[in-house]
Amino acid sequence: MVFKQKHILGLKELTAEEINLILDTAESMKEVSQRDVKKVPALRGVTVVNLFFEPSTRTRSSFEIAEKRLSADVLNFTPTQSSVVKGETLLDTARNLEAMGATVIVIRHAMSGAPWLLARELDSSIVNAGDGSHEHPSQALLDLFTVREVKKEIQGLKVVIVGDILHSRVARSNIWGFIKLGAEVRLVGPPTMMPQDVEKMDVKVYYSLEQALKGADVVIMLRIQMERQGSGLFPSLREYSRFYGLTRERLRLAKEDVMLMHPGPINRGVELSSEVADDVHSVILDQVTNGISVRMAMLYLVATGGGNA
Amino acid sequence: MSTKVIMDSETISRAISRITNQILERNKGAAEIVVIGIRTRGIHIAERIVDQIEKLEGIRPPLGTLDITLYRDDFRRKSEWPKVQKTHIPFSVEDKNVILVDDVIYTGRTTRAAIEAIMDYGRPASIQLVAFVDRGHRELPIQADYVGSKIVTLQSETVEVHLEETDGKDEVVVVGK
Numbered sequence: 001m002v003f004k005q006k007h008i009l010g011l012k013e014l015t016a017e018e019i020n021l022i023l024d025t026a027e028s029m030k031e032v033s034q035r036d037v038k039k040v041p042a043l044r045g046v047t048v049v050n051l052f053f054e055p056s057t058r059t060r061s062s063f064e065i066a067e068k069r070l071s072a073d074v075l076n077f078t079p080t081q082s083s084v085v086k087g088e089t090l091l092d093t094a095r096n097l098e099a100m101g102a103t104v105i106v107i108r109h110a111m112s113g114a115p116w117l118l119a120r121e122l123d124s125s126i127v128n129a130g131d132g133s134h135e136h137p138s139q140a141l142l143d144l145f146t147v148r149e150v151k152k153e154i155q156g157l158k159v160v161i162v163g164d165i166l167h168s169r170v171a172r173s174n175i176w177g178f179i180k181l182g183a184e185v186r187l188v189g190p191p192t193m194m195p196q197d198v199e200k201m202d203v204k205v206y207y208s209l210e211q212a213l214k215g216a217d218v219v220i221m222l223r224i225q226m227e228r229q230g231s232g233l234f235p236s237l238r239e240y241s242r243f244y245g246l247t248r249e250r251l252r253l254a255k256e257d258v259m260l261m262h263p264g265p266i267n268r269g270v271e272l273s274s275e276v277a278d279d280v281h282s283v284i285l286d287q288v289t290n291g292i293s294v295r296m297a298m299l300y301l302v303a304t305g306g307g308n309a
Numbered sequence: 310m311s312t313k314v315i316m317d318s319e320t321i322s323r324a325i326s327r328i329t330n331q332i333l334e335r336n337k338g339a340a341e342i343v344v345i346g347i348r349t350r351g352i353h354i355a356e357r358i359v360d361q362i363e364k365l366e367g368i369r370p371p372l373g374t375l376d377i378t379l380y381r382d383d384f385r386r387k388s389e390w391p392k393v394q395k396t397h398i399p400f401s402v403e404d405k406n407v408i409l410v411d412d413v414i415y416t417g418r419t420t421r422a423a424i425e426a427i428m429d430y431g432r433p434a435s436i437q438l439v440a441f442v443d444r445g446h447r448e449l450p451i452q453a454d455y456v457g458s459k460i461v462t463l464q465s466e467t468v469e470v471h472l473e474e475t476d477g478k479d480e481v482v483v484v485g486k
Binding site for chain 1: 380
Protein backbone atom coordinates (compact mmCIF):
# COMPACT_ATOMS: atom_id res chain seq x y z
CA MET A 1 0.00 0.00 0.00
CA VAL A 2 1.27 3.49 -0.89
CA PHE A 3 0.62 6.31 1.58
CA LYS A 4 -1.43 8.68 -0.55
CA GLN A 5 -1.73 11.55 1.94
CA LYS A 6 0.49 14.56 1.37
CA HIS A 7 -0.16 15.84 4.90
CA ILE A 8 -0.93 14.39 8.31
CA LEU A 9 -3.35 16.85 9.84
CA GLY A 10 -5.51 14.71 12.09
CA LEU A 11 -6.68 11.18 12.76
CA LYS A 12 -10.23 12.06 11.75
CA GLU A 13 -8.97 12.23 8.16
CA LEU A 14 -6.98 8.99 8.11
CA THR A 15 -8.42 5.57 7.35
CA ALA A 16 -7.78 2.56 9.58
CA GLU A 17 -5.56 1.19 6.80
CA GLU A 18 -3.48 4.38 6.72
CA ILE A 19 -3.16 4.40 10.52
CA ASN A 20 -1.98 0.78 10.43
CA LEU A 21 0.55 1.59 7.71
CA ILE A 22 1.99 4.37 9.90
CA LEU A 23 2.18 1.97 12.87
CA ASP A 24 3.80 -0.78 10.77
CA THR A 25 6.35 1.70 9.41
CA ALA A 26 7.03 2.90 12.97
CA GLU A 27 7.98 -0.66 13.92
CA SER A 28 10.75 -0.62 11.31
CA MET A 29 11.79 2.84 12.51
CA LYS A 30 12.05 1.53 16.08
CA GLU A 31 14.64 -0.99 14.89
CA VAL A 32 16.70 1.94 13.52
CA SER A 33 16.52 3.62 16.95
CA GLN A 34 17.89 0.47 18.60
CA ARG A 35 21.07 0.34 16.49
CA ASP A 36 24.44 1.74 17.52
CA VAL A 37 24.26 4.10 14.54
CA LYS A 38 20.73 5.47 14.88
CA LYS A 39 20.56 7.03 11.46
CA VAL A 40 19.39 6.15 7.96
CA PRO A 41 19.72 8.24 4.79
CA ALA A 42 16.02 8.04 3.90
CA LEU A 43 15.32 11.82 3.93
CA ARG A 44 18.71 13.04 2.74
CA GLY A 45 18.15 16.32 0.89
CA VAL A 46 14.75 16.97 2.48
CA THR A 47 14.39 20.14 4.56
CA VAL A 48 12.00 19.99 7.51
CA VAL A 49 10.97 23.10 9.45
CA ASN A 50 9.68 22.82 13.00
CA LEU A 51 7.29 25.73 13.32
CA PHE A 52 6.31 25.72 17.00
CA PHE A 53 4.19 28.67 18.11
CA GLU A 54 3.54 27.09 21.52
CA PRO A 55 6.04 25.89 24.12
CA SER A 56 6.86 22.20 23.87
CA THR A 57 9.62 19.96 25.18
CA ARG A 58 8.56 16.44 24.30
CA THR A 59 6.91 16.88 20.91
CA ARG A 60 9.44 19.31 19.52
CA SER A 61 12.49 17.34 20.69
CA SER A 62 10.91 14.12 19.49
CA PHE A 63 10.24 15.53 16.00
CA GLU A 64 13.77 16.95 15.85
CA ILE A 65 15.37 13.64 16.80
CA ALA A 66 13.11 11.82 14.30
CA GLU A 67 14.11 14.22 11.52
CA LYS A 68 17.80 13.84 12.29
CA ARG A 69 17.58 10.04 12.42
CA LEU A 70 16.18 10.18 8.88
CA SER A 71 19.06 12.50 7.79
CA ALA A 72 16.76 15.43 6.97
CA ASP A 73 18.03 19.02 7.17
CA VAL A 74 16.28 20.56 10.17
CA LEU A 75 15.35 24.17 10.88
CA ASN A 76 13.86 25.04 14.26
CA PHE A 77 11.77 28.17 14.09
CA THR A 78 11.35 30.21 17.26
CA PRO A 79 8.51 32.77 16.93
CA THR A 80 9.85 35.04 19.67
CA GLN A 81 13.07 35.54 17.69
CA SER A 82 11.41 36.00 14.32
CA SER A 83 9.44 38.50 12.25
CA VAL A 84 6.29 37.23 13.95
CA VAL A 85 7.04 39.76 16.72
CA LYS A 86 6.97 42.45 14.00
CA GLY A 87 3.47 41.42 13.02
CA GLU A 88 4.14 38.95 10.20
CA THR A 89 1.21 36.58 9.61
CA LEU A 90 1.43 32.82 10.00
CA LEU A 91 0.89 32.35 6.29
CA ASP A 92 3.60 34.83 5.31
CA THR A 93 6.04 33.23 7.76
CA ALA A 94 5.31 29.78 6.35
CA ARG A 95 5.52 31.01 2.73
CA ASN A 96 8.94 32.49 3.41
CA LEU A 97 10.16 29.25 4.96
CA GLU A 98 8.81 27.32 1.98
CA ALA A 99 10.62 29.72 -0.38
CA MET A 100 13.83 28.77 1.44
CA GLY A 101 13.27 25.13 0.46
CA ALA A 102 11.18 23.58 3.23
CA THR A 103 9.67 20.34 1.98
CA VAL A 104 7.89 19.43 5.20
CA ILE A 105 6.55 21.87 7.81
CA VAL A 106 5.78 20.53 11.29
CA ILE A 107 3.46 23.03 12.96
CA ARG A 108 2.15 23.52 16.46
CA HIS A 109 -0.22 26.42 16.94
CA ALA A 110 -2.67 27.62 19.60
CA MET A 111 -5.35 28.19 16.95
CA SER A 112 -7.36 25.12 15.93
CA GLY A 113 -7.18 24.70 12.18
CA ALA A 114 -3.83 26.45 11.60
CA PRO A 115 -2.27 23.33 9.94
CA TRP A 116 -5.26 23.08 7.58
CA LEU A 117 -4.72 26.69 6.50
CA LEU A 118 -1.08 25.95 5.63
CA ALA A 119 -1.99 22.70 3.86
CA ARG A 120 -4.47 24.60 1.68
CA GLU A 121 -2.13 27.46 0.81
CA LEU A 122 1.34 25.89 0.52
CA ASP A 123 2.98 23.19 -1.60
CA SER A 124 4.93 21.73 1.36
CA SER A 125 3.72 18.71 3.29
CA ILE A 126 2.20 19.79 6.61
CA VAL A 127 2.40 17.70 9.77
CA ASN A 128 0.19 18.79 12.66
CA ALA A 129 2.10 18.76 15.95
CA GLY A 130 -0.97 19.97 17.87
CA ASP A 131 -3.50 22.66 16.96
CA GLY A 132 -5.43 24.43 19.71
CA SER A 133 -7.83 22.04 21.38
CA HIS A 134 -8.48 20.21 18.11
CA GLU A 135 -6.05 17.38 17.18
CA HIS A 136 -2.65 16.04 18.17
CA PRO A 137 -2.17 13.19 15.69
CA SER A 138 1.43 12.27 16.53
CA GLN A 139 0.51 11.81 20.22
CA ALA A 140 -2.47 9.61 19.35
CA LEU A 141 -0.40 7.56 16.90
CA LEU A 142 2.32 6.96 19.49
CA ASP A 143 -0.38 5.96 21.99
CA LEU A 144 -1.84 3.50 19.46
CA PHE A 145 1.65 2.19 18.69
CA THR A 146 2.46 1.68 22.39
CA VAL A 147 -0.83 -0.13 23.03
CA ARG A 148 -0.42 -2.33 19.94
CA GLU A 149 3.14 -3.16 20.97
CA VAL A 150 1.98 -4.45 24.36
CA LYS A 151 -1.50 -5.83 23.61
CA LYS A 152 -0.72 -6.95 20.00
CA GLU A 153 -4.28 -6.07 18.90
CA ILE A 154 -6.34 -2.90 19.48
CA GLN A 155 -9.66 -4.35 18.30
CA GLY A 156 -11.95 -5.00 21.27
CA LEU A 157 -9.87 -3.24 23.93
CA LYS A 158 -11.60 -1.04 26.50
CA VAL A 159 -9.83 2.32 26.53
CA VAL A 160 -10.64 4.90 29.21
CA ILE A 161 -9.72 8.55 28.67
CA VAL A 162 -9.89 10.64 31.85
CA GLY A 163 -9.94 14.41 32.33
CA ASP A 164 -10.61 17.58 30.38
CA ILE A 165 -11.97 15.99 27.20
CA LEU A 166 -13.43 19.30 26.03
CA HIS A 167 -10.11 21.12 25.71
CA SER A 168 -7.86 18.15 24.95
CA ARG A 169 -6.47 17.69 21.44
CA VAL A 170 -4.84 14.48 22.68
CA ALA A 171 -8.26 13.09 23.66
CA ARG A 172 -9.87 14.07 20.36
CA SER A 173 -7.18 12.40 18.23
CA ASN A 174 -7.13 9.35 20.49
CA ILE A 175 -10.91 8.96 20.23
CA TRP A 176 -10.72 8.90 16.41
CA GLY A 177 -7.74 6.56 16.38
CA PHE A 178 -8.96 4.00 18.90
CA ILE A 179 -12.46 3.89 17.43
CA LYS A 180 -11.12 3.42 13.89
CA LEU A 181 -9.00 0.48 15.06
CA GLY A 182 -11.96 -1.14 16.79
CA ALA A 183 -11.54 -0.29 20.49
CA GLU A 184 -14.33 0.66 22.89
CA VAL A 185 -13.67 4.22 24.07
CA ARG A 186 -14.92 5.42 27.46
CA LEU A 187 -14.66 9.09 28.35
CA VAL A 188 -14.76 10.21 31.95
CA GLY A 189 -14.48 13.64 33.56
CA PRO A 190 -16.52 16.41 35.14
CA PRO A 191 -19.62 17.38 33.09
CA THR A 192 -18.09 20.84 32.56
CA MET A 193 -15.17 19.22 30.73
CA MET A 194 -17.22 17.05 28.38
CA PRO A 195 -17.95 18.26 24.80
CA GLN A 196 -21.64 18.95 24.09
CA ASP A 197 -21.92 16.67 21.07
CA VAL A 198 -19.86 13.89 22.63
CA GLU A 199 -22.53 11.20 22.12
CA LYS A 200 -22.16 11.57 18.36
CA MET A 201 -18.59 10.27 18.59
CA ASP A 202 -19.53 6.62 19.20
CA VAL A 203 -18.08 6.65 22.72
CA LYS A 204 -19.39 5.82 26.19
CA VAL A 205 -19.53 8.74 28.63
CA TYR A 206 -19.06 8.33 32.38
CA TYR A 207 -18.97 10.82 35.20
CA SER A 208 -17.74 8.29 37.76
CA LEU A 209 -14.11 7.26 37.39
CA GLU A 210 -14.73 4.05 39.35
CA GLN A 211 -17.45 2.91 36.94
CA ALA A 212 -15.41 3.76 33.86
CA LEU A 213 -12.35 1.88 35.11
CA LYS A 214 -14.14 -1.46 35.55
CA GLY A 215 -12.55 -3.99 33.19
CA ALA A 216 -10.41 -1.36 31.40
CA ASP A 217 -7.42 -2.50 29.31
CA VAL A 218 -5.94 0.97 28.83
CA VAL A 219 -6.25 4.15 30.89
CA ILE A 220 -5.17 7.45 29.38
CA MET A 221 -4.94 10.23 31.95
CA LEU A 222 -5.05 13.75 30.51
CA ARG A 223 -3.08 16.62 31.95
CA ILE A 224 -5.08 19.13 33.92
CA GLN A 225 -4.20 22.48 32.44
CA MET A 226 -3.39 24.54 35.50
CA GLU A 227 -4.33 27.71 33.62
CA ARG A 228 -7.95 26.47 33.60
CA GLN A 229 -8.15 26.46 37.38
CA GLY A 230 -10.38 29.33 38.34
CA SER A 231 -12.15 29.35 34.97
CA GLY A 232 -15.20 27.71 36.57
CA LEU A 233 -14.68 24.26 35.09
CA PHE A 234 -13.88 22.75 38.46
CA PRO A 235 -13.93 24.25 41.96
CA SER A 236 -10.41 23.31 43.03
CA LEU A 237 -7.52 21.03 42.11
CA ARG A 238 -8.08 19.21 45.36
CA GLU A 239 -11.67 18.43 44.50
CA TYR A 240 -10.76 17.41 40.94
CA SER A 241 -8.10 15.10 42.29
CA ARG A 242 -10.53 13.60 44.81
CA PHE A 243 -13.04 12.63 42.13
CA TYR A 244 -10.90 12.11 39.03
CA GLY A 245 -7.35 11.54 40.29
CA LEU A 246 -5.98 8.05 39.68
CA THR A 247 -4.81 6.22 42.77
CA ARG A 248 -3.54 2.67 43.15
CA GLU A 249 -6.87 1.61 44.70
CA ARG A 250 -8.86 2.95 41.76
CA LEU A 251 -6.49 1.39 39.24
CA ARG A 252 -7.24 -2.03 40.79
CA LEU A 253 -10.75 -1.76 39.29
CA ALA A 254 -9.22 -2.10 35.83
CA LYS A 255 -7.88 -5.35 34.38
CA GLU A 256 -4.82 -6.83 36.04
CA ASP A 257 -2.65 -6.09 33.00
CA VAL A 258 -3.98 -2.56 32.47
CA MET A 259 -1.73 -0.06 30.68
CA LEU A 260 -1.50 3.41 32.20
CA MET A 261 -0.71 6.24 29.82
CA HIS A 262 -0.25 10.00 30.05
CA PRO A 263 0.81 12.42 27.31
CA GLY A 264 2.92 14.46 29.77
CA PRO A 265 3.88 16.64 31.40
CA ILE A 266 2.40 15.01 34.52
CA ASN A 267 0.99 17.03 37.41
CA ARG A 268 1.94 14.60 40.16
CA GLY A 269 -0.70 14.48 42.85
CA VAL A 270 -3.40 16.02 40.63
CA GLU A 271 -4.45 13.68 37.81
CA LEU A 272 -2.12 10.92 39.01
CA SER A 273 -0.68 9.99 42.35
CA SER A 274 3.08 9.74 42.23
CA GLU A 275 3.06 6.04 43.16
CA VAL A 276 0.77 5.28 40.20
CA ALA A 277 2.87 7.33 37.78
CA ASP A 278 5.87 5.14 38.60
CA ASP A 279 3.85 1.92 38.89
CA VAL A 280 4.58 -1.23 36.84
CA HIS A 281 1.43 -0.54 34.79
CA SER A 282 2.77 2.83 33.68
CA VAL A 283 4.09 3.01 30.11
CA ILE A 284 4.57 6.78 30.19
CA LEU A 285 8.27 6.67 29.35
CA ASP A 286 7.70 4.00 26.68
CA GLN A 287 5.29 6.46 25.07
CA VAL A 288 8.09 9.04 24.93
CA THR A 289 10.54 6.54 23.40
CA ASN A 290 7.98 5.32 20.87
CA GLY A 291 7.16 8.91 19.92
CA ILE A 292 10.42 9.13 17.98
CA SER A 293 9.68 6.00 15.91
CA VAL A 294 6.14 7.11 15.15
CA ARG A 295 7.24 10.59 14.11
CA MET A 296 9.97 9.08 11.90
CA ALA A 297 7.25 7.03 10.21
CA MET A 298 4.97 10.05 9.76
CA LEU A 299 7.73 12.19 8.25
CA TYR A 300 8.99 9.39 6.03
CA LEU A 301 5.54 8.60 4.68
CA VAL A 302 4.52 12.19 3.91
CA ALA A 303 7.89 12.99 2.33
CA THR A 304 8.07 9.86 0.17
CA GLY A 305 4.46 8.82 -0.21
CA GLY A 306 1.99 9.20 -3.02
CA GLY A 307 1.47 12.90 -2.39
CA ASN A 308 5.11 13.79 -3.01
CA ALA A 309 6.84 11.02 -4.95
CA MET B 310 4.28 -11.88 -23.27
CA SER B 311 6.79 -14.76 -23.37
CA THR B 312 8.09 -16.74 -20.41
CA LYS B 313 11.31 -18.77 -20.55
CA VAL B 314 12.36 -21.05 -17.69
CA ILE B 315 16.12 -20.78 -17.24
CA MET B 316 16.54 -22.72 -13.97
CA ASP B 317 14.39 -25.48 -12.53
CA SER B 318 14.29 -27.00 -9.07
CA GLU B 319 17.28 -29.27 -9.73
CA THR B 320 19.55 -26.56 -11.16
CA ILE B 321 18.58 -24.20 -8.32
CA SER B 322 19.51 -26.83 -5.74
CA ARG B 323 22.81 -27.55 -7.50
CA ALA B 324 23.62 -23.83 -7.73
CA ILE B 325 23.04 -23.38 -3.99
CA SER B 326 25.36 -26.31 -3.22
CA ARG B 327 28.06 -24.88 -5.51
CA ILE B 328 27.78 -21.38 -3.99
CA THR B 329 27.96 -22.84 -0.45
CA ASN B 330 31.12 -24.77 -1.29
CA GLN B 331 32.69 -21.68 -2.86
CA ILE B 332 31.88 -19.62 0.26
CA LEU B 333 33.42 -22.24 2.58
CA GLU B 334 36.50 -22.59 0.41
CA ARG B 335 37.13 -18.85 0.16
CA ASN B 336 36.52 -18.23 3.89
CA LYS B 337 38.36 -21.38 5.05
CA GLY B 338 35.28 -22.72 6.83
CA ALA B 339 32.32 -21.09 8.52
CA ALA B 340 33.83 -19.80 11.76
CA GLU B 341 33.96 -16.10 10.84
CA ILE B 342 30.92 -16.02 8.58
CA VAL B 343 27.58 -14.27 9.09
CA VAL B 344 24.89 -14.44 6.41
CA ILE B 345 22.43 -11.61 5.62
CA GLY B 346 19.59 -12.02 3.12
CA ILE B 347 18.03 -9.04 1.34
CA ARG B 348 14.23 -9.03 1.45
CA THR B 349 12.33 -10.95 0.25
CA ARG B 350 13.71 -13.85 -1.75
CA GLY B 351 17.31 -13.19 -0.78
CA ILE B 352 16.31 -14.25 2.73
CA HIS B 353 15.12 -17.68 1.58
CA ILE B 354 18.24 -18.27 -0.52
CA ALA B 355 20.32 -17.19 2.49
CA GLU B 356 18.43 -19.69 4.69
CA ARG B 357 19.20 -22.49 2.25
CA ILE B 358 22.89 -21.57 2.18
CA VAL B 359 23.00 -21.53 6.00
CA ASP B 360 21.27 -24.97 6.10
CA GLN B 361 23.90 -26.36 3.73
CA ILE B 362 26.77 -24.85 5.71
CA GLU B 363 25.38 -26.47 8.86
CA LYS B 364 25.19 -29.86 7.09
CA LEU B 365 28.74 -29.62 5.78
CA GLU B 366 30.54 -27.95 8.70
CA GLY B 367 28.37 -28.63 11.74
CA ILE B 368 28.27 -24.90 12.44
CA ARG B 369 25.20 -22.77 11.77
CA PRO B 370 26.31 -19.22 10.92
CA PRO B 371 24.16 -16.37 12.26
CA LEU B 372 21.44 -15.38 9.78
CA GLY B 373 20.04 -11.86 9.43
CA THR B 374 17.46 -10.16 7.24
CA LEU B 375 17.87 -6.78 5.62
CA ASP B 376 15.28 -4.38 4.22
CA ILE B 377 16.99 -1.68 2.16
CA THR B 378 14.00 0.64 1.63
CA LEU B 379 15.35 3.36 3.93
CA TYR B 380 18.65 3.35 1.99
CA ARG B 381 17.26 3.66 -1.55
CA ASP B 382 18.39 6.58 -3.68
CA ASP B 383 15.31 6.93 -5.83
CA PHE B 384 12.31 7.92 -3.70
CA ARG B 385 11.63 11.06 -5.72
CA ARG B 386 11.41 8.97 -8.90
CA LYS B 387 9.13 6.23 -7.68
CA SER B 388 5.47 6.15 -8.50
CA GLU B 389 4.97 3.10 -6.29
CA TRP B 390 6.93 3.23 -3.05
CA PRO B 391 7.53 -0.08 -1.29
CA LYS B 392 6.44 -0.55 2.28
CA VAL B 393 9.27 -0.29 4.80
CA GLN B 394 9.77 -3.70 6.35
CA LYS B 395 11.83 -5.01 9.18
CA THR B 396 15.56 -5.46 9.31
CA HIS B 397 16.69 -8.05 11.82
CA ILE B 398 20.41 -8.41 12.40
CA PRO B 399 20.65 -9.76 15.96
CA PHE B 400 24.45 -10.24 15.93
CA SER B 401 27.57 -8.15 15.52
CA VAL B 402 29.03 -7.78 12.03
CA GLU B 403 32.25 -6.35 13.47
CA ASP B 404 35.28 -8.11 11.90
CA LYS B 405 33.04 -10.80 10.38
CA ASN B 406 32.91 -11.92 6.77
CA VAL B 407 29.40 -10.88 5.80
CA ILE B 408 27.81 -13.00 3.08
CA LEU B 409 25.18 -10.72 1.56
CA VAL B 410 22.55 -12.63 -0.43
CA ASP B 411 20.20 -11.28 -3.10
CA ASP B 412 18.09 -13.12 -5.65
CA VAL B 413 18.85 -11.00 -8.74
CA ILE B 414 21.56 -8.42 -9.42
CA TYR B 415 20.59 -5.86 -12.05
CA THR B 416 21.61 -2.18 -11.81
CA GLY B 417 23.63 -2.70 -8.61
CA ARG B 418 21.66 -0.03 -6.71
CA THR B 419 20.10 -2.50 -4.28
CA THR B 420 23.55 -3.87 -3.46
CA ARG B 421 24.91 -0.34 -2.91
CA ALA B 422 22.04 0.38 -0.50
CA ALA B 423 22.58 -2.93 1.29
CA ILE B 424 26.32 -2.32 1.72
CA GLU B 425 25.59 1.14 3.16
CA ALA B 426 23.05 -0.37 5.57
CA ILE B 427 25.45 -3.08 6.77
CA MET B 428 28.21 -0.52 7.39
CA ASP B 429 25.81 1.23 9.80
CA TYR B 430 25.85 -1.92 11.93
CA GLY B 431 29.63 -2.04 12.29
CA ARG B 432 32.83 -2.63 10.34
CA PRO B 433 32.91 -6.10 8.85
CA ALA B 434 36.19 -7.73 7.78
CA SER B 435 34.61 -8.15 4.34
CA ILE B 436 31.27 -8.10 2.55
CA GLN B 437 30.91 -10.80 -0.10
CA LEU B 438 27.95 -10.79 -2.46
CA VAL B 439 25.86 -13.77 -3.53
CA ALA B 440 23.66 -12.86 -6.50
CA PHE B 441 21.63 -15.91 -7.38
CA VAL B 442 20.98 -14.59 -10.89
CA ASP B 443 23.18 -11.97 -12.59
CA ARG B 444 21.19 -10.43 -15.44
CA GLY B 445 23.67 -7.67 -16.36
CA HIS B 446 22.86 -3.98 -17.08
CA ARG B 447 24.90 -2.63 -14.17
CA GLU B 448 24.70 1.13 -13.46
CA LEU B 449 27.23 1.02 -10.61
CA PRO B 450 30.66 -0.68 -10.43
CA ILE B 451 29.45 -3.64 -8.35
CA GLN B 452 30.05 -7.33 -9.08
CA ALA B 453 28.92 -10.45 -7.28
CA ASP B 454 31.45 -12.82 -5.69
CA TYR B 455 29.19 -15.87 -6.06
CA VAL B 456 26.66 -16.27 -8.89
CA GLY B 457 24.10 -19.04 -9.38
CA SER B 458 23.47 -18.25 -13.02
CA LYS B 459 24.68 -15.47 -15.28
CA ILE B 460 22.25 -14.68 -18.09
CA VAL B 461 22.00 -12.20 -20.92
CA THR B 462 18.74 -10.23 -20.85
CA LEU B 463 17.10 -7.31 -22.56
CA GLN B 464 16.30 -4.33 -20.35
CA SER B 465 12.66 -4.73 -21.30
CA GLU B 466 12.62 -8.24 -19.82
CA THR B 467 12.13 -9.09 -16.16
CA VAL B 468 13.78 -11.93 -14.26
CA GLU B 469 11.70 -13.68 -11.62
CA VAL B 470 13.12 -16.05 -9.05
CA HIS B 471 10.29 -18.24 -7.77
CA LEU B 472 10.97 -20.13 -4.55
CA GLU B 473 9.06 -22.84 -2.74
CA GLU B 474 8.77 -20.65 0.39
CA THR B 475 7.03 -17.74 -1.34
CA ASP B 476 5.78 -19.03 -4.69
CA GLY B 477 5.15 -22.76 -4.17
CA LYS B 478 7.87 -23.96 -6.57
CA ASP B 479 11.52 -23.44 -7.41
CA GLU B 480 12.29 -21.92 -10.80
CA VAL B 481 13.89 -18.90 -12.45
CA VAL B 482 12.05 -17.41 -15.40
CA VAL B 483 12.71 -14.60 -17.86
CA VAL B 484 9.56 -12.77 -18.81
CA GLY B 485 9.62 -10.85 -22.10
CA LYS B 486 7.22 -8.06 -23.02
